[in-house]
Amino acid sequence: MTGAIRHGAAGRLWRTTVITLPYAWLLLFFLVPFAIVFKISFADPIVAQPPFTPFFDWAESSPRRLLATFDNYLFLLEDKLYWVSYLRSIRIAFISTLLCLLLGYPMAYGIARARPPWRSLLLMLVILPFWTSFLLRVYAWIVMLGKHGVVNNALLSVGFIDGPLQMLYTDAAVYLGIVYTYIPFMILPLYASLEKLDQNLHDAAMDLGATPWKVFTDITLPLSMPGVIAGSLLVFIPALGEFVIPSLLGGIDSLMIGRTLYDEFFVNRDWPLASAVATVLLFILILPIMLFQRYQQGEES
Amino acid sequence: MKTRSTFLLSTLCFGFAFLYIPILVLVLYSFNDSPLATVWGGFSFRWYDALLDNKQILNAALLSLKIAVVSATCATALGTLAGLTLNRMGRFRGRTVFTGMIAAPLVMPEVITGLSLLLLFVSLQELTGWPSARGANTITIAHITFSMAYVAVIVQSRLASMDESLEEAAMDLGGHPFAVTRDITLPLIAPAMLSGWLLAFTLSLDDLVIASFTSGAGASTLPMVIFSKVRLGVTPEVNAVATIIIGIVALGVILAAWLMFRQERRRGGGGDS
Amino acid sequence: MNVESKQHTNENSAAWTGAPWKDPSQSPFIEIQSLHKRFGDFTAVDNISLDIYRGELFAILGGSGCGKSTLLRMLAGLEAPSAGRILIDGVDVTELPPYDRPVNMMFQSYAVFPHMTVEKNIAYGLRKSRVAPAEIESRVREMLELVQLTNLEQRKPNQLSGGQLQRVALARALIKRPKVLLLDEPLAALDKKLREQTQFELMNLQDQLGTTFVVVTHDQEEAMTLATRIAVMDEGRFIQIGTPSEVYEYPRNFFVADFFGNINIFDATVISSEPGFIAVELGASGTRIRIQHGGVIDAGAAVMIGVRPEKLLISKDKPTDDRYTVTRGVVEDLAYYGNRSIYRVRSQEGRIIQVSAQNSQRSVELAMEWDDEVYLSWDSSSSVVLQK
Structure with a gap:
């Protein structure tokens, strides 16, 4: 760290510029917006442009009246729709994360144990889909799972089933979509921590009498925990607020909070309630996001 | 030992099949003559022809490209400064908040980012009259904001693996801090900046949710148009769009791999390690 | 497998004795x-x-x-x-x-x-x-x-x-x-x-x-x-x-000789092999010596005679003891280490020979100086025949 260096005036100016520009940008376009969301979540919806009451009533000069209301939050508590959305989101995100882990761990382990020239190729194959459109990859599953989709056609022609299965617009399709689009985020940190693992630890455990399965549970798994945690958070957090996947692959009743928020905002045009939904979602996410940040900083040092 | 390798190998095969079969199916069906997108009706380019006539998709694609180029460029500039701030500027007041603001957009659900930015733009308009209308400009600002965090992370990790003594040597030789950054640091992190730009470009091109929130009437990006189409089910023209995008990405990746391979070979031939 | 239970007694008693690899009953x-x-x-x-x-x-x-x-x-x-x-x-x-x-x-x-x-x-x-x-x-x-x-x-x-x-x-x-x-x-x-x-x-x-x-x-x-x-x-x-x-x-x-520290090489030709010994003629001086050796080497074969640096004596005067093999050289370099000195001497054959000499007496001036002509000698029993 160069904190101790004494710069001249010009050096200080450059330093200030480097720090201030991104700082100011993020303050204005990242942090302030959250404050506004928070503020509006206490407003009342009105039919106007913009469709909510101001926080302070500027017109009435003195004394300034605080127009905050907890109605939106109370409504969230009362209406079952929101409860169900939050809980379902958490459940779907959690199960998807677990599925990602189940498929991603052996894949990451296999890549980490492959010979070096293979390793980079396989790793590239994991990252590659990420560069193609996310939306189109989700759409691909509509083609796959539809009533006359590829999977149904294949099963019908083989004779496994008599009529098409309802696969699209189900929760299973949502799980599939989430696992499909987010699995690179699981594999990459897992690979990073598995690749770092010293083969000698594995050999030492085996030498001391541990069978391959025991070596895995005693040594490999605990030592790859940072990768497991990072990967799980990288899947869980965005999956929790996912909007596209439940909208395209989920049924009408498959409510996830991202979709509920979107509908509240665009369909019902209730901005204050949408803000309250977002605020609560953010509070749910604070813990995992802080965990993730701590992990990131741990990696840096 | 043997059984485990077989298990790992079969999981890998299954995993990659899972990752690639849907994409390949999409490509295959884009050449399908039948309008019933999931029944094979013979090979044809008709959906590509239809695409050329589809003004809505073409305009949206053009708008998306414009937004992606501008936002990726700005995000690279700001993200590089942010990376430098994280790794070369030492301690300063508010550093913790800053690192938080860099890490959070990486995992923030898009609905929240989108909603918050829209509310910001609405409030700003109320207070200052700017932005007078939402559209390409507001989408661009939104994209810069979330993709600069990605650039910052890439640049920062490159800086972290780079020997700071190079810059110290340059400063020791009389380089002004700005000149040192320009002459020493930037050339060394140029590859990271390039991958940051590409990532920002892709993210912008790909974004649906944030664009939907921050866009105004009339400005529809490609993902917004695609979303409105596929919401109703399989759309053959979208298969064609997907194939074109996949083709461009594949081409880019092959090019990058070839460049990397060449560079590696040159390095391998030149030095001893 | 439970390996350790039956080992409680056995090995502690088996204290190290002699050289079992020489004992056919072991x-x-x-x-x-x-x-x-x-x-x-x-x-x-x-x-x-x-x-x-x-x-x-x-x-x-x-x-x-x-x-x-x-x-x-x-x-x-x-x-x-x-x-x-x-x-x-x-x-x-x-x-x-x-x-x-x-x-x-x-x-x-x-x-x-x-x-x-x-x-x-x-x-x-x-x-x-x-x-x-x-x-x-x-x-x-x-x-x-x-x-x-x-x-x-x-x-x-x-x-x-x-x-x-x-x-x-x-x-x-x-x-x-x-x-x-x-x-x-x-x-x-x-x-x-x-x-x-x-x-x-x-x-x-x-x-x-x-x-x-x-x-x-x-x-x-x-x-x-x-x-x-x-x-x-x-x-x-x-x-x-x-x-x-x-x-x-x-x-x-x-290879083995060199692995275990420095060894000096003198070129020699085999004259004859006797049981347990080999007679050679040193290349430069023509001195003939007998060296302990287990095998048989054809007469006329070129071999190397190896002598460890600490087995070599260095002197200005020719040693008189006839058990010693003597050859000559010029001091090229010397280093003083306190307890000992290392001399690098160029032999008549042109090889660099390293001599490690104990400084058993405290002497203000070194006995040997650069470019001095010196005698190198060693007890024949401390040399070894090395095949190329």
Whole structure:
């Protein structure tokens, strides 16, 4: 760290510029917006442009009246729709994360144990889909799972089933979509921590009498925990607020909070309630996001 | 030992099949003559022809490209400064908040980012009259904001693996801090900046949710148009769009791999390690 | 497999006596029979056979890539041989996986599990063999005492020094009372001072436990001080097997001689081979000498005569003792080290000869100076014939 260096005036100016520009940008376009969301979540919806009451009533000069209301939050508590959305989101995100882990761990382990020239190729194959459109990859599953989709056609022609299965617009399709689009985020940190693992630890455990399965549970798994945690958070957090996947692959009743928020905002045009939904979602996410940040900083040092 | 390798190998095969079969199916069906997108009706380019006539998709694609180029460029500039701030500027007041603001957009659900930015733009308009209308400009600002965090992370990790003594040597030789950054640091992190730009470009091109929130009437990006189409089910023209995008990405990746391979070979031939 | 239970009694009594490899009535404890290991086209271990006896501290010495580590890993079961067999205490273990072998290993990097405390690390082997908790506890305590780590048992590896980590690794490998302890470069990661101290501790420990140790090392000094016997390895084969003094004093060829420190070379021609001796004529001076040698070499063959630097005498006057072989040279360089001086002398044949002379008397001026003409002489019995 160069904190101790004494710069001249010009050096200080450059330093200030480097720090201030991104700082100011993020303050204005990242942090302030959250404050506004928070503020509006206490407003009342009105039919106007913009469709909510101001926080302070500027017109009435003195004394300034605080127009905050907890109605939106109370409504969230009362209406079952929101409860169900939050809980379902958490459940779907959690199960998807677990599925990602189940498929991603052996894949990451296999890549980490492959010979070096293979390793980079396989790793590239994991990252590659990420560069193609996310939306189109989700759409691909509509083609796959539809009533006359590829999977149904294949099963019908083989004779496994008599009529098409309802696969699209189900929760299973949502799980599939989430696992499909987010699995690179699981594999990459897992690979990073598995690749770092010293083969000698594995050999030492085996030498001391541990069978391959025991070596895995005693040594490999605990030592790859940072990768497991990072990967799980990288899947869980965005999956929790996912909007596209439940909208395209989920049924009408498959409510996830991202979709509920979107509908509240665009369909019902209730901005204050949408803000309250977002605020609560953010509070749910604070813990995992802080965990993730701590992990990131741990990696840096 | 043997059984485990077989298990790992079969999981890998299954995993990659899972990752690639849907994409390949999409490509295959884009050449399908039948309008019933999931029944094979013979090979044809008709959906590509239809695409050329589809003004809505073409305009949206053009708008998306414009937004992606501008936002990726700005995000690279700001993200590089942010990376430098994280790794070369030492301690300063508010550093913790800053690192938080860099890490959070990486995992923030898009609905929240989108909603918050829209509310910001609405409030700003109320207070200052700017932005007078939402559209390409507001989408661009939104994209810069979330993709600069990605650039910052890439640049920062490159800086972290780079020997700071190079810059110290340059400063020791009389380089002004700005000149040192320009002459020493930037050339060394140029590859990271390039991958940051590409990532920002892709993210912008790909974004649906944030664009939907921050866009105004009339400005529809490609993902917004695609979303409105596929919401109703399989759309053959979208298969064609997907194939074109996949083709461009594949081409880019092959090019990058070839460049990397060449560079590696040159390095391998030149030095001893 | 519960290996350790039947070992309670056996080895502590088998104190080290004499040289079992010379005693035909002794049967070997470890038998390595025509062992091969190939990795693709590369042969790492090339048809090696070796007997190691109970209680030995056997060193396998060689440069990097000579196959010594592969050999050790095959003993541990971490690498499967391409051909050949390994027997330990009369049992064929070739097909046994590492976790079923009565062998434990101390790894070069120590491979101490970073997420377990010292105590957990040491107890790991016993836990895996389902030893009763009470016994584990007492044996861990015993081990901690043995390697002097008491009070550190709750530490994590990242709170330990290199020397302490080494002891954890050692204790962990010893706690199962293996029939054979394998040590891969046990001292390489320690600094010089610690290395010397640990070397003696290892020897004492081995003496105390009577366990058979097989050490792999690239450091000839380490091998010399530790081992009962040394096998010098190169390109997957053993070049020479013998006690430290045998390989030092009677190296079979230049490779072995050079591996164990400096050796000076004089060119010579064989005149005749007699039982136990070879008569040669030194190239430059024409002096004829007889040198101890086991084999037969054709008359007229060119050989090298090797003499260790400390076996050479340097003098301005010609030595009179006729047991000495004498040749001449010019001092090119000298270095004063306090307890001794090193002279670099150019011989008549043009080779650089290194002489290490003890400075037994305190002399203000050095006896020899640059460009002095000097006599180099040595007792014929301290030279050795090296084949090219």
